[in-house]
Amino acid sequence: MINIFVNDETSPLKAVILGAAKGVGRTPHFDEAYDPKSKEHITAGTYPKEADMVTEITAFETVLKKYGVKVYRPEIIVDYNQIFARDIGFAIEDKFIKPTILKDRKEEIKGIQYILDKINPQQIISVPEDARIEGGDVMPWKNHIFVGYSEQEDFDKYVVARTNKAGLDFLAKEFPSKIVKGFQLNKSDEIAKDNALHLDCCFQPIGQNQAIIYKEGFKFEEDYNYLKDYFGEENLIHISRDEMYEMNSNVFSISPKIVVVENNFTRLIAILEEKGFTVEKVPYSEISKMEGLLRCSTLPLEREK
Numbered sequence: 001m002i003n004i005f006v007n008d009e010t011s012p013l014k015a016v017i018l019g020a021a022k023g024v025g026r027t028p029h030f031d032e033a034y035d036p037k038s039k040e041h042i043t044a045g046t047y048p049k050e051a052d053m054v055t056e057i058t059a060f061e062t063v064l065k066k067y068g069v070k071v072y073r074p075e076i077i078v079d080y081n082q083i084f085a086r087d088i089g090f091a092i093e094d095k096f097i098k099p100t101i102l103k104d105r106k107e108e109i110k111g112i113q114y115i116l117d118k119i120n121p122q123q124i125i126s127v128p129e130d131a132r133i134e135g136g137d138v139m140p141w142k143n144h145i146f147v148g149y150s151e152q153e154d155f156d157k158y159v160v161a162r163t164n165k166a167g168l169d170f171l172a173k174e175f176p177s178k179i180v181k182g183f184q185l186n187k188s189d190e191i192a193k194d195n196a197l198h199l200d201c202c203f204q205p206i207g208q209n210q211a212i213i214y215k216e217g218f219k220f221e222e223d224y225n226y227l228k229d230y231f232g233e234e235n236l237i238h239i240s241r242d243e244m245y246e247m248n249s250n251v252f253s254i255s256p257k258i259v260v261v262e263n264n265f266t267r268l269i270a271i272l273e274e275k276g277f278t279v280e281k282v283p284y285s286e287i288s289k290m291e292g293l294l295r296c297s298t299l300p301l302e303r304e305k
């Protein structure tokens, strides 16, 4: 049996699913891409190669294992992108939620079915069809669940809008003891620098009470202010539009002290080290071309209580 428990983004990590780059196959056609950064690289002829992405994700796996984390990997589905395990399911407290996600990605769940089979079925919750949620938009944080979402108007308009109001309401109903706080994000299917694809593309708590944030990722200033008031201005690390595009907020915490960061994020690395974090640096710039990074490739199953 696999234990499920996740109540925040940083408590010491015990078990995680890490996505797979093996079997990702050929470069997709422009029309097959479902985010603007992938489209950009398809057009430019710089879309990442499978072998390079395997190297990057293996470097990440090595770091996780160094800290004694149990790492599960998906079964490979040939010619299918299975890198961003984050979005296909997520754990909150002792529940594993199986959401409805983008149809282009609906096969991905099959790769982790053998893992889900080892979870007590009473701890697995399926989400109704009309409620749409991807794990990149969901962050349990102590008494809160922070959720990136789009109201119907945006949800219907953008392929990059992945969580809707029904998804947000579902989480509120399922976790009545939590403050489920929704944030609408700025979206663009064309311009990656104007697109906060998921909440973790513009915001990420670290340590005990700090966070990395890109203010302009939030559609409404009051939502940004909510987080500023919650964490305190002095505990926020602000990133620029270019840093958001490079995915600086998409770091991954192994514990409140240990953060995994892309090795080109020199400004962020310096700030984190100055604040006393142990920063594990991994190369992830090829995977980053598909508008996802370290947090996106992980699906934590268990963190310490």
Ligand SMILES: NC(=[NH2+])NCCC[C@H](N)C(=O)O
Residues within 6 Å of the ligand: 034, 035, 038, 084, 086, 087, 135, 136, 137, 197, 198, 200, 201, 290, 291, 292, 293, 295, 296
């Ligand atoms: N949690 C995340 N931010 N995931 C990123 C997923 C990126 C992927 N290209 C998509 O559009 O679905």
